[in-house]
Amino acid sequence: MVVLPGLMLAMILAMLDNMIVGTAMPRIVGELGGLAHLSWVVTAYVLGTTVSTPIWGKIGDLYGRKTIFLASIAIFMVGSVLCGMAGSDLFGGPSGGMGELIAFRAVQGLGAGGLMVNAMAIIGDLVPPRERGRYQGIMAAMMSLAMIAGPLVGGFITDHLNWRWAFYVNLPIGAVAFVLLVFRLHLPKYRTEHRIDWLGAGLLAVGITALVLITTWGGSQYAWGSWQILALAALAVVTLVIFVFVERRVAEPIMPLHVFADRNFTLISLIGFLLGFAMFGVINFLPLFQQTVQGASATNSGLLLLPMMAAAMVVSLFVGQAITRTGKYKIFPIAGGALMAFATWLLSLQDVHTAPWVTGVYIAVLGLGMGGLMQTTMLIAQNSVEQKDLGVASSASTFFRSIGGSFGVSLFGAIFNNRLTSELTEKLGPQGARVAEGGSGSLDPASLSRLPAQVRTGLLESLASSISSVFFWAIFFAVLVPLLAAFIKEIPLRGAIEAPAGSSGPGGSPAKETAAVGAAD
Numbered sequence: 369m370v371v372l373p374g375l376m377l378a379m380i381l382a383m384l385d386n387m388i389v390g391t392a393m394p395r396i397v398g399e400l401g402g403l404a405h406l407s408w409v410v411t412a413y414v415l416g417t418t419v420s421t422p423i424w425g426k427i428g429d430l431y432g433r434k435t436i437f438l439a440s441i442a443i444f445m446v447g448s449v450l451c452g453m454a455g456s457d458l459f460g461g462p463s464g465g466m467g468e469l470i471a472f473r474a475v476q477g478l479g480a481g482g483l484m485v486n487a488m489a490i491i492g493d494l495v496p497p498r499e500r501g502r503y504q505g506i507m508a509a510m511m512s513l514a515m516i517a518g519p520l521v522g523g524f525i526t527d528h529l530n531w532r533w534a535f536y537v538n539l540p541i542g543a544v545a546f547v548l549l550v551f552r553l554h555l556p557k558y559r560t561e562h563r564i565d566w567l568g569a570g571l572l573a574v575g576i577t578a579l580v581l582i583t584t585w586g587g588s589q590y591a592w593g594s595w596q597i598l599a600l601a602a603l604a605v606v607t608l609v610i611f612v613f614v615e616r617r618v619a620e621p622i623m624p625l626h627v628f629a630d631r632n633f634t635l636i637s638l639i640g641f642l643l644g645f646a647m648f649g650v651i652n653f654l655p656l657f658q659q660t661v662q663g664a665s666a667t668n669s670g671l672l673l674l675p676m677m678a679a680a681m682v683v684s685l686f687v688g689q690a691i692t693r694t695g696k697y698k699i700f701p702i703a704g705g706a707l708m709a710f711a712t713w714l715l716s717l718q719d720v721h722t723a724p725w726v727t728g729v730y731i732a733v734l735g736l737g738m739g740g741l742m743q744t745t746m747l748i749a750q751n752s753v754e755q756k757d758l759g760v761a762s763s764a765s766t767f768f769r770s771i772g773g774s775f776g777v778s779l780f781g782a783i784f785n786n787r788l789t790s791e792l793t794e795k796l797g798p799q800g801a802r803v804a805e806g807g808s809g810s811l812d813p814a815s816l817s818r819l820p821a822q823v824r825t826g827l828l829e830s831l832a833s834s835i836s837s838v839f840f841w842a843i844f845f846a847v848l849v850p851l852l853a854a855f856i857k858e859i860p861l862r863g864a865i866e867a868p869a870g871s872s873g874p875g876g877s878p879a880k881e882t883a884a885v886g887a888a889d
Contacts (some may be wrong), residue, residue: 371494372503374548375487376510378441381542382417382480383514385448385535388522389413392534393655395526396469410652410777412470415580416477417484418770419573424482425489425763426622427564433486433493434553438546440482445542447476452535481770489762490553492750506688507743513681520671568622571611576771578604583778623767624760632856633752633761637768639701639852640745643708644772646846647738649780650712650839654731657835661828662724672724675732683739697744698858704740705849707733716840720832741849745769751859776845780838787837791830796823 389396393409428436450472455465487507495503525533578600590596615621628634658664658672683704691697711734718727749765750758819827 371490371549371553372506374545374552375490376507377541377545377548378437378483379487379507379511380514381441381444381538381545382483383511384518384521384541385476385480385538388518388525388534388537392522392526392531395531396534408470408781409466409473410648411580411774411781412474413477413480414648414770414774414777415577416474417481418477418580418767418774419576420478420481421485421763421767421770422572422622422760423564423569425485425760425766426620428482428486428489428763429758429760430564430620433490434549436482437486437490437553438549440479440486441542441546441549442479444476444479444483445539447472447479448535448538448542451476452532456532481766485763485766488746488750488766489758492758492762503688506685511684511742513677523671565614565618565620565622568611568614568618571607571614572622575604575607575611576774578607580774580778583775583782586782623764624757627753627757627760627764630752632748632859633764635852635856636701636745636748636752637764639705639741639849640749640765640769641772642845642849642852643705643741643745644769644774645776646708646712646772646842646849647776648773649776650715650734650842652777653780653784653835653838657718657832658724658727661720661832661835662722662727664724672728673731675728676735676738679732679735680739680742683736684743687740687744691744691747695860696858697748698853698856700740700744701748701853701856702850704737704744705846705851705853706737707740708737708849709843709846711737712839712842712846716836716843718832718836718839720828722832748856776842780841783841784834784838787834788830791833792827795826795830 389409396409424436424440451469454469454472491503491507521537522534525531525537582597582600582604585600586592586597612625615623615625628637654673664672687700691700711730714730714733715727718730746762746765749761753761
């Protein structure tokens with residue numbers, strides 16, 4: 369409880385940033401241009417998070433988590449400053465602003481990868497699995513609170529300040545978290561022989577980047593059968609095959625493959641991938657639907673997300689307490705997945721006539737599902753491995769959720785762009801579509817009022833249909849979550865923490881410590 373505020377602030381940084389930026393995106397696109405690249409602002413961040421997550425987790429296991437955690441906070445804050453300066457006169461003006469923002473979001477994502485995984489691993493260092501549900505429930509509730517505050521702060525910034533403050537607001541929060549953790553965080557010190565698997569990390573980064581580029585460019589910028597997409601597919605297959613070969617032979621693999629021998633770990637990794645795929649894809653397009661189709665201001669679109677976040681916060685607290693009290697956890701990913709699938713189906717039914725309160729009911733159901741899944745996946749992953757692999761388990765859980773989110777945002781972004789082009793051409797014709805896009809792909813809520821009535825109607829119908837098609841495709845991924853969760857074996861949660869095998873405590877004696885002793889150390 370002494371270090372929990374610092375950990376929560378660090379996690380809030382990552383969650384708050386995503387929600388603030390999501391709310392501010394229509395205004396950012398309006399100033400910098402490039403509607404077709406909207407999904408890349410999110411994809412770059414998620415991709416940076418994804419490729420760095422296994423590295424953060426492993427080096428935290430090897431070198432100690434405190435220094436690594438502080439480094440990730442510092443990188444995130446530097447990325448935030450750069451994002452806020454994108455498209456400014458310092459970098460040559462708005463003409464290349466969207467490209468700069470995408471690049472700086474990748475830097476921000478590199479830091480965010482360390483925030484999530486190390487915060488969860490530190491909780492794993494200090495708290496035994498049986499008690500961990502309570503603390504992870506508190507952290508999940510705080511994350512939900514950040515997701516509530518994010519759209520509100522983002523809306524206020526967008527409506528009353530420059531959108532650049534959507535990034536600068538991270539600086540005071542990050543500074544407080546940094547100072548708290550420097551002086552308050554003291555972890556058990558284990559000595560182990562270590563060597564970082566840089567080759568494996570590089571191969572994994574190249575393979576995952578190639579896969580994300582396939583989902584982003586396939587069918588939109590390049591045909592699925594084009595040489596560019598085929599070359600990326602070949603690169604992904606070759607690098608990932610070599611990655612598996614390398615991981616089987618190196619002394620300290622960046623992602624030890626033996627953890628996947630556990631059925632629960634493999635299942636929960638797949639569930640995390642599907643959760644990220646559906647959740648990130650859906651949440652990324654909700655503010656766009658509310659602001660453009662339903663006509664909400666940026667602030668009001670943030671308020672309209674309150675039902676989802678409040679439901680997720682309440683359920684997360686209940687689930688954490690229930691797991692600590694009973695030791696049972698299997699039912700929660702099953703129920704959460706079923707509710708999430710139902711919610712995506714409801715969202716796919718929306719059109720230009722859907723009232724905001726109806727959308728609020730639909731996303732409240734989505735929040736109920738998210739609350740049953742967000743921390744349960746981490747808890748099951750951590751309970752499936754030995755203590756020495758805790759960082760790997762935490763990073764793998766975060767990694768698969770992040771890579772699912774990266775694929776989801778990329779694929780759904782491609783679906784949205786293709787469907788929007790088709791709908792605009794059908795309803796307005798090629799010339800009308802160009803008028804609606806302003807000739808540059810820059811669409812924001814303010815520009816809608818300046819369009820002729822017929823063009824505006826066709827544009828809104830096209831946007832509603834395109835966003836609903838994203839929600840429809842999300843159903844197929846969300847429905848797999850409860851099906852996979854049904855095969856999880858409910859293994860009793862451990863009640864004590866042991867030091868990694870082969871390590872030694874202070875003075876060279878065998879290290880076996882309870883959470884209380886570890887915290888005191």
